[in-house]
Amino acid sequence: MQFMLILNETADDFARRNDPAQAGDYWGGWTAFIGAMAQAGIIVKGDGLQGPHAATTLRIRDGRRMVEDGPFADTKEQLGGYFVIDVGDLDAALDWAAKAPSAVTASVEVRPVLPPMPAPGQ
Amino acid sequence: MTGQPQLQDARRAAEQAARASYGRVLSVLAAREHDISAAEDALSEALLAALRVWPETGVPSNPEGWLVTTARNRRKNDARAQIVRRAAEPDLIRQFDISNDDGPVGDDRLGLMFVCAHPAIDPAARAPLVLQTVLGIDAATIARAFLVEPAAMSQRLVRAKARIRDAGLRFAVPAPDEMPGRLGAVLDAIYAAFGQGWDSLDTPDAPEALTGEAIWLARLVAEQMPEEPEPKGLLALMLYCSARHRARRDPDGRFVPLDRQDAGLWDRTQIFEAEGLLTTAARAGRFGRYQCEAAIQSVHIQRPITGHLNLDALRALYDLLVSQSDSIGARIGRAVVLAELGQVDQALHELVALPAERVKRHPPWWVAHSRVASLAGQTSVAAASLSVAISLTEDTAVRTFLLERRQSLKSG
Known part of the structure; x- marks a missing residue:
């Protein structure tokens, strides 16, 4: 079963990425986490994302395109990256989520991936 | 023919x-x-x-x-x-x-209970879900017992089952390192079913009691997890309560408090079984909430045998209970024991320190406050607290008992 680990981070977490005093620890934590998942052979796909400062949000209202700088909602935690993993069940996915560095500082949302859509006409 | x-x-x-x-x-x-x-x-x-x-x-x-x-x-x-x-x-x-039907059918009921009481399931849905899946009780009966509209209960159950399927929850007994928290949730669900039945056991038009079903479920868990002490503790706790069922009302249907019950009406078979379970559970050397609550019941059961209530033992057990699993109920129980031991000021202090929002509509707090105030010689405060308790109590027999107690406070 495939699950997406939606890795949320705080503003502090994003700041640590580029802080010379903390960047080593920050990236080391993620490298270890991703390495462990890779070693277990469960990664389907995944990426880290640039911080919310680089986000752009688009909405179409009354046929007009509205573009805003920033993420879709101003919350304390923002999406920092995602991984789709293939494991037996939610409990196994939660065990992996618990190993993510951001589980301690922010949160990890775990969602099952929808099975592929049937081809049209079937 | x-x-x-x-x-x-x-x-x-x-x-x-x-x-x-x-x-x-x-x-x-x-x-x-x-x-x-x-x-x-x-x-x-x-x-x-x-x-x-x-x-x-x-x-x-x-x-x-x-x-x-x-x-x-x-x-x-x-x-x-x-x-x-x-x-x-x-x-x-x-x-x-x-x-194809000659092989023995397996038994995954324990796994089913763990998935129903999974941390990813709404706590309010756990006990109903266990009752429906393990015992096959229909949603309408469960709704009556939990005082919820049948349609709302059905919806709650359907939603929980969809969540189990879609979110991919595991159908299995958890690994030993996860066991303490997960087992606690299963036992809490069973105890919730027992509690729902208990309050209405003596009311003539009450919804069907689920106490028997809860005891049956606890027995199943205790039998299937013989190495775990807490299921035995929960089973013992419910058996102690159930053993006193007949003594809780006098022949005229009036409420009889624990300290005035006729011990001759207690069910000895259930008490012996509970005592045995508690002893066996203690051998595991892992104390927990339900063993502690059962031990408190055991102290109360000893009163007619020894002729007095061992308040020091109760005090020690309530201290343990608060450290094991802090709850409003445990704090109220401890405060009353403190007051009976003569530490009235400390008892009042602890009662008042509880969050007002949580206790202001909770009759046991008002009854306890009244008892402690009366031991402190504050008769009018005690009467006022009883009045609040009376206004919050729906059970006619208990109401009548509290009214009589208020009357005796005023005249005494």
């Missing part, structure tokens, strides 16, 4: 199989596909098929195996060819009857 008794037998056998094996058969079906609703549908179709086929073929030697095979076969058919299903049904069922 031979068909009629046979039909009766078959119907009775089907009904017996349904009652005795419902949870076991459902747990086996659901564990395979991780889908409780689909398993329930398949099982009820298999039960209907049993009513049709068994009068013809006789009751199979292994009714549970027959039900599992038939239900699985129905699921396969559903997926494979819906059109031919109806026409081929009787043949298919007979065919499976002779070929």
Whole structure:
């Protein structure tokens, strides 16, 4: 079963990425986490994302395109990256989520991936 | 005329199989596909098929195996060819009857309970879900016991089952390192079912009591996890309470508080079993909330034997309970024991320190406050607190008892 680990981070977490005093620890934590998942052979796909400062949000209202700088909602935690993993069940996915560095500082949302859509006409 | 008794037998056998094996058969079906609703549908179709086929073929030697095979076969058919299903049904069922039903049916009821009381399930849905899946109790009965509208309860159950299926929850007994928290949730769900039944046991028009079902479930967990002490603690706790059931009302239906109950009316068999369970549980050397609460009940049970209530033991147990699993109930219990031991100021202080929002509509807090105030010589405060408790109490017998107590406060 495939699950997406939606890795949320705080503003502090994003700041640590580029802080010379903390960047080593920050990236080391993620490298270890991703390495462990890779070693277990469960990664389907995944990426880290640039911080919310680089986000752009688009909405179409009354046929007009509205573009805003920033993420879709101003919350304390923002999406920092995602991984789709293939494991037996939610409990196994939660065990992996618990190993993510951001589980301690922010949160990890775990969602099952929808099975592929049937081809049209079937 | 031979068909009629046979039909009766078959119907009775089907009904017996349904009652005795419902949870076991459902747990086996659901564990395979991780889908409780689909398993329930398949099982009820298999039960209907049993009513049709068994009068013809006789009751199979292994009714549970027959039900599992038939239900699985129905699921396969559903997926494979819906059109031919109806026409081929009787043949298919007979065919499976002779070929596939002789193996013993497994038992995944424990796994089913753990998935129903999973941390990813709404706590309010856990006890109802366990009752419905393991015991086959219908949603309307559960709704009455939990004082919830039937439609709302059905919706809660449907949503929880969809979540179990869609979110991919694990149908299994958790690993030892996760066990303490996970087992606690299962036991809490069972105790919630017991509590729902308990409050209404003596009310004539009360919803059907679930206390017997809760004891049955705790027995199942205790038997299947013999190395764990807390299921025995919970079973002992419920047996102690259940043993005193008949003594809680006098012949006129009036409420009798624990310290004035006729111990001759207590059920000795249940008390002996509870004492034995508690002793066995203690050997594991892992104390927990339910063993602690059962031990508190055990102290109360000793009173008629020793002639006095061992308040020091109660004090020590309530201290442990607060450290094991802090709750409003534990704090209230401890405060009353402190007051009975003469530490009235400390008791009042602890009661008042509890969050007002949580206790202001909680009758036990007001009764406790009244008792402690009365021990402190504050009679008018004690009477006022009792009045609040009375206004919050719906049970007529308990209400009458509190009214009488207020009267004696005023005259004393």
